[in-house]
Amino acid sequence: MPDANQAAVHGGAHVDIHNPNLQHHFNDMAQQQEASTLGMWVFLATEIMFFGGMFLCYILYRYWYHDGFVAGSHHLDLFWGALNTVILIVSSLTMAFAVRSAQLGNRRGLMVNLILTMGLGAAFLGIKAIEYSAKFRDKVIPGRHFEWHEVDPIGAQAFFSIYFAMTGMHALHMVVGLGIMSVILFMSWRGRFNETYYTPVEISGLYWHFVDIVWIFLFPLLYLLGRH
Numbered sequence: 001m002p003d004a005n006q007a008a009v010h011g012g013a014h015v016d017i018h019n020p021n022l023q024h025h026f027n028d029m030a031q032q033q034e035a036s037t038l039g040m041w042v043f044l045a046t047e048i049m050f051f052g053g054m055f056l057c058y059i060l061y062r063y064w065y066h067d068g069f070v071a072g073s074h075h076l077d078l079f080w081g082a083l084n085t086v087i088l089i090v091s092s093l094t095m096a097f098a099v100r101s102a103q104l105g106n107r108r109g110l111m112v113n114l115i116l117t118m119g120l121g122a123a124f125l126g127i128k129a130i131e132y133s134a135k136f137r138d139k140v141i142p143g144r145h146f147e148w149h150e151v152d153p154i155g156a157q158a159f160f161s162i163y164f165a166m167t168g169m170h171a172l173h174m175v176v177g178l179g180i181m182s183v184i185l186f187m188s189w190r191g192r193f194n195e196t197y198y199t200p201v202e203i204s205g206l207y208w209h210f211v212d213i214v215w216i217f218l219f220p221l222l223y224l225l226g227r228h
Helices: 029-064 066-075 078-103 107-137 153-189 199-224
Strands: 008-010 013-015
Touching: 029 066, 029 153, 029 199, 066 153, 066 199, 078 107, 078 199, 107 153, 153 199
Parallel strands: none
Antiparallel strands: 008 013
């Protein structure tokens, strides 16, 4: 009988039975990592289709209510939008450092970069809260109490409806990302990751980068387009 501490052969492939992180339905850690990464990419493809529908709505309504969209865009605070863009770009960098630290088995580096990533994500949400509170104060929340004294009030209300729908859904994804990072941080603290097992960190990083990329498209469409 083969030694339980050595790799066995199953179906012509080596099985890393000595690795406690290997699930029973995979032959080895490499196959498990590939399957996990593929699963995350499939999930992100569905997210792209979801946000793609919102972007299509933006394009159509901007075509129909161009003046209202331009006026609404000028009402957004460019400083806060640009600052949030910088914050998310930096958070992608710290997330990449976290993944690299996991690959090298650097537990301290992994935890530090995860904390930095979560802090930047929280800062992003805090700035969005500031922006949202300003919209409530200015009474540009779509609905019966919407007030607009500039051109094309119907188009402006359509703009703010799409603004809140897109940025709100993006903020929700950011909250989910913070929850995921909290779990990864706890697992890191427990010493679950090493040079041979870091897949959860890697696929969580893919999700975080996706959320950041969505904002890279939202920022110019909502804040910049029409400001010339």
